[in-house]
Amino acid sequence: MSKTSIFYVVLLVIGAFGAFIIDTTQKEPFEKVQPCDLIDIISQTNKYVTTDELARKIMADDPTILLVDLRSKTEYDKYSLTGAINIPLESLADEKYKDVLDQNVRTIILYSNSSDLAVKAWTLTSRLSYKNVFILKGGLNRWVETILKPTEPKETALRTEFETYSFRKAASSYFGGGSTVGAPTIKKKASLPIKRKKKSAAGGGCD
Amino acid sequence: MGPLFPQELISEEINILIGFFIGIGFGFLLEAAGFTNTRKLAGVFYGYDFVVLKVFFSAAITAAIIIFFLNHFGIMDISLTFYPKTYWIPTLIGGLIMAFGFIIGGFCPGTSVCAAVTGKIDAMIFVGGALIGIFGYAFTYDSVWKELRGSGAMGKVNIAEWMGMSDGLFILLLTVIAAVAFFAVSIIQKKVVASTNYKL
Amino acid sequence: MEDKSKKFMNPYLAGILIGVFMVAAYYFSGEGLGASGALKSVVVASVDAVNHDYASNASFFKARVGGEHSPAKTWLVFEVLGVIAGAIISAAFAGRLKIEIGKSPKITNKKRLIYALIGGILFGIGSQLGRGCTSGMVMSGMGVLSLSGFIGLIAIFGGGYMIAYFFRKIWI
Numbered sequence: 366m367s368k369t370s371i372f373y374v375v376l377l378v379i380g381a382f383g384a385f386i387i388d389t390t391q392k393e394p395f396e397k398v399q400p401c402d403l404i405d406i407i408s409q410t411n412k413y414v415t416t417d418e419l420a421r422k423i424m425a426d427d428p429t430i431l432l433v434d435l436r437s438k439t440e441y442d443k444y445s446l447t448g449a450i451n452i453p454l455e456s457l458a459d460e461k462y463k464d465v466l467d468q469n470v471r472t473i474i475l476y477s478n479s480s481d482l483a484v485k486a487w488t489l490t491s492r493l494s495y496k497n498v499f500i501l502k503g504g505l506n507r508w509v510e511t512i513l514k515p516t517e518p519k520e521t522a523l524r525t526e527f528e529t530y531s532f533r534k535a536a537s538s539y540f541g542g543g544s545t546v547g548a549p550t551i552k553k554k555a556s557l558p559i560k561r562k563k564k565s566a567a568g569g570g571c572d
Numbered sequence: 573m574g575p576l577f578p579q580e581l582i583s584e585e586i587n588i589l590i591g592f593f594i595g596i597g598f599g600f601l602l603e604a605a606g607f608t609n610t611r612k613l614a615g616v617f618y619g620y621d622f623v624v625l626k627v628f629f630s631a632a633i634t635a636a637i638i639i640f641f642l643n644h645f646g647i648m649d650i651s652l653t654f655y656p657k658t659y660w661i662p663t664l665i666g667g668l669i670m671a672f673g674f675i676i677g678g679f680c681p682g683t684s685v686c687a688a689v690t691g692k693i694d695a696m697i698f699v700g701g702a703l704i705g706i707f708g709y710a711f712t713y714d715s716v717w718k719e720l721r722g723s724g725a726m727g728k729v730n731i732a733e734w735m736g737m738s739d740g741l742f743i744l745l746l747t748v749i750a751a752v753a754f755f756a757v758s759i760i761q762k763k764v765v766a767s768t769n770y771k772l
Numbered sequence: 773m774e775d776k777s778k779k780f781m782n783p784y785l786a787g788i789l790i791g792v793f794m795v796a797a798y799y800f801s802g803e804g805l806g807a808s809g810a811l812k813s814v815v816v817a818s819v820d821a822v823n824h825d826y827a828s829n830a831s832f833f834k835a836r837v838g839g840e841h842s843p844a845k846t847w848l849v850f851e852v853l854g855v856i857a858g859a860i861i862s863a864a865f866a867g868r869l870k871i872e873i874g875k876s877p878k879i880t881n882k883k884r885l886i887y888a889l890i891g892g893i894l895f896g897i898g899s900q901l902g903r904g905c906t907s908g909m910v911m912s913g914m915g916v917l918s919l920s921g922f923i924g925l926i927a928i929f930g931g932g933y934m935i936a937y938f939f940r941k942i943w944i
Contacts, residue, residue, distance in 0.1 A: 366754070366755060366758045367782075369782050369784075369785070370754075370758075370782060370783075370784050373630065373782065373784035373785055373787075373788060374630075374751050374754050374755075374784055376788070377630060377633050377634065377637070377747055377750070377751065377784075377788070378747050378748065378751050380633075380634070380637040380638075380747075381633065381637055381743045381744045381746070381747035381748070382744060383637070383641075384636075384637050384640045384641065384739070384740045384743045384744065385738075385740040385741055385743065385744040386740070387640075387641065387644055387740060388640075388644070388738045388739055388740025388741065389738075389740070390644075392643075392644055392646075393644065393645050393646035394646050574798075574799040574800070575798060575799055575800065575801065575802035576799065576800050576801070576802075577800060577801045577802055578801075578802040582800065587800065587801050587847060588845075588847060588850045589850075590796075590800045590801060591797070591801055591803070591847045591848070591850040591851040591854065592850045592851065592853060592854040592857075593854060594793050594796055594797045594800075594801075594805070594851060594854060595850065595851035595852060595853060595854020595855040595856075595857070595858060596854040596855070596857050596858035596861070597789070597790075597793040597796075597854075597858060598790060598793050598794075598805050598851070598854070598855050598858060599854060599855030599856060599857065599858025599859040599860075599861075599862070600858035600859065600861055600862040601781070601786045601789050601790050601793070601858075601862075602786075602790070602855070602858075602859060603858070603859040603862035603863050603866075603868070604780060604781040604786055604862045604866065605780055605781050605783055605786035605787075606780040606781075606783075608859065608863070608868070608874075609874055610874040610875065611874060611875070611876065611943065614942075614943045615943075616929075616932075617932050617933060617936035617943075618936060618940065618943055618944050620944070623780070623783045626783035626784055626787060627783045627784075627786050627787040627790065628787065628906075628911060629787065630783070630784045630786075630787025630788050630790075630791065631786075631787040631788070631790035631791040631794065631911055631915075632791065632910075632911050632914035632915055632921075633787075633791070634787065634788045634790075634791025634792060634794075634795075635791040635792075635794040635795050635798075635911075635912075635914075635915030635916075636914060636915050636916070636917060637791075638791065638792070638795045639795055639798060639915055639916055642795070642799065648798065648799055650798075650916055652802055653798050653802040653803070653804075653916065654798075654802055654803050654804050654912070655916055655918055656804075656903065656904065656909055656912070656913045656916075656918045656920045656921060657903075657920065658918065658919045658920040658923065659903065659920070660919075660920070660923055662901050662902055662903065663902045663903060663909070663920050663923045663924050663927065664902075664923055664926075664927045665901060665902070665927075666897075666898045666899065666900070666901035666902020666903070666924075666927070667898065667902050667923065667924045667925075667926070667927020667928045667931060668898075668927050668928075668931040669894050669895075669897055669898030669901065669902070670894070670895055670898035670899060670902060670905065670906070670924075670927070670928050670931075671927065671928050671929070671930075671931030671932040671934075671935060672891075672894050672898075672931070672935065673890075673891045673892070673893075673894030673895035673896075673898055674891065674895070674906075674928060674932055675891075675932055675935055675936055675939045675942075676887050676890050676891040676894065676939060676942070677887060677888050677889075677890065677891015677892050677894065677895060678874070678887070678888065678891060678942075678943075679888070679891065679892075679895075680807070680895060680905055680906040680907070681807035681808040681811060681895060681899060681905045681906075681907070682805075682806075682807035682855065682905065682906065682907040682908075684892070685807055685852060685855055685856060685859070686855060686856075686859035687859075687874070689856045689859055689860055690859055690860060690863040690868060690869055691863075691869055691870050691871040691872060692872060692873065692874050693871065693872065693873045693885070694873045694874055694875060694884055694885055694888040695874070695888070697885050697888040697889050697892065698888040698889070698891060698892040698895075699811070699892065700889065700892060701888065701889040701890065701891065701892020701893040701894075701895070701896065702808070702811055702892040702893070702895050702896035702899075703811055703814065703815055703892075703896065704889075704892070704893050704896060705892060705893035705894065705895060705896020705897045705898075705899075705900075706808075706811055706812050706815045706896040706897075706899075706900055707815050707819075707896075708893070708896070708897065709832075709896065709897045709900045709901070710815060710816075710819070710830070710832040710833065710900075711830075711832075713830070713831060713832035714830065714831055714832070717900070717901060718831065720901065721900075721901055721903075726919070728918070729918065729919035729920070730917050730918065730919070731917050731918065731919045731921075731922050732917055734919050739917060742917065743917075754784075768944065
């Protein structure tokens with residue numbers, strides 16, 4: 366055997382020995398597709414509505430928007446945005462909501478506590494090819510941060526930021542936020558089952 | 573994460589394109605290792621050239637080691653890949669038929685394709701023969717093969733589990749046996765070549 | 773070795789690299805490397821093209837035709853097209869592209885070609901019955917530690933050693 370050959374064979378033996386050692390340790394679970402990856406994919410198309418835009422629409426009593434609260438019934442009852450209807454994520458694809466969601470007249474804005482659920486729901490609605498569906502960026506958490514409890518920008522901030530701030534202050538009192546009403550407690554992340562495509566093994570091969 | 577295509581993380585077109593590029597690598601290496609030379613291939617049975625054994629085992633062992641690591645660290649789920657189900661009776665009988673095919677024809681399908689396109693006339697005939705064989709099999713499938721092919725079904729069987737040991741231990745044993753065999757055949761080859769003054 | 777052509781690659785290095793490509797095939801596509809499956813697709817596609825009615829009824833074919841794609845548009849077919857390209861590239865670089873018949877000097881060309889035909893037919897039948905050939909079932913099967921790969925290994929190589937003596941005149 367040449368020196369090169371011996372080198373490669375030793376390499377194989379070392380690799381096998383590594384496998385033998387590693388096999389005595391705990392096996393790691395398989396990675397799933399992360400919601401953040403989905404966000405990356407989806408954010409390429411403009412499917413978001415910011416909290417400011419939404420506040421403006423609600424304050425202007427815009428009749429073309431339809432707010433959909435994707436959280437559970439209990440959470441919805443505790444707090445929800447003005448005029449929102451409650452469709453928990455798991456019943457989004459139900460036949461009875463089809464007429465409400467599958468129309469091209471009103472702008473549907475999905476929201477949950479953060480963006481996660483809404484992104485999932487948006488993926489689902491786009492699979493069902495519903496039109497005019499948007500996501501409230503940052504969800505209710507962002508809503509509380511920016512609209513209900515806006516923070517004053519630093520003195521050195523740009524003028525536009527002050528304009529945004531004064532708008533938010535106004536919005537805050539409109540929605541009864543600020544110091545007068547205690548903001549609802551919002552959990553970081555509601556974990557609801559997500560509809561995923563069934564995994565299937567590859568069939569092919571030589572046979 | 574992996575395998576990507578069965579979980580629909582890449583599209584069918586990309587998948588097929590990747591298949592093409594993987595094929596290029598595979599074909600390149602088969603040719604570069606000398607697998608288009610039918611006498612080198614047959615040599616494994618007569619002791620004058622063990623290139624088949626060397627390439628074959630180092631490829632299988634390398635893949636086994638890397639796939640083991642990928643599976644262990646949660647990077648690739650083996651259960652979603654093409655995992656050959658075990659039907660021991662047809663595999664054994666089919667394997668014996670293939671053994672005759674190998675000895676008589678001097679190729680296996682993969683090497684024959686490489687050899688045929690690089691100008692080996694015997695390989696072109698072999699590929700033609702293989703197509704005829706598949707054709708004949710297909711037309712006699714219902715009457716002759718159907719029952720036999722489905723016999724001895726055991727499902728997806730992992731050999732390490734079947735032998736009652738861990739994957740890692742099995743891979744280690746396999747590699748050690750292969751390493752000893754590699755060493756032994758290099759000695760055998762030297763002796764056989766010296767005594768028969770075989771020239772490739 | 774041979775006249776002007778370059779030396780062959782170190783067999784262990786070639787094997788290790790083939791192993792890496794096999795892992796890539798599993799990682800990206802969930803497939804093993806194969807060859808006989810592609811030949812089968814060619815047969816299925818051509819029978820389907822000639823006589824679609826027969827192909828949709830005979831049990832060997834009907835599972836494989838009638839999908840949304842041509843039965844020839846499979847991963848394995850494209851993989852084998854790549855194999856063809858790769859082999860030509862390698863042979864061209866190494867100066868091994870030439871028309872010839874590979875055989876033992878002791879037998880005639882005609883004999884060699886007849887044996888190649890018989891061997892091909894046997895391999896065609898065996899690979900279908902055994903659910904794959906040396907690369908698709910045995911090598912790829914061994915990569916994922918499938919029992920069938922090892923049974924195939926023993927059958928093909930063990931069987932080969934058992935019968936090699938009777939066919940030695942073809943080779944040495």
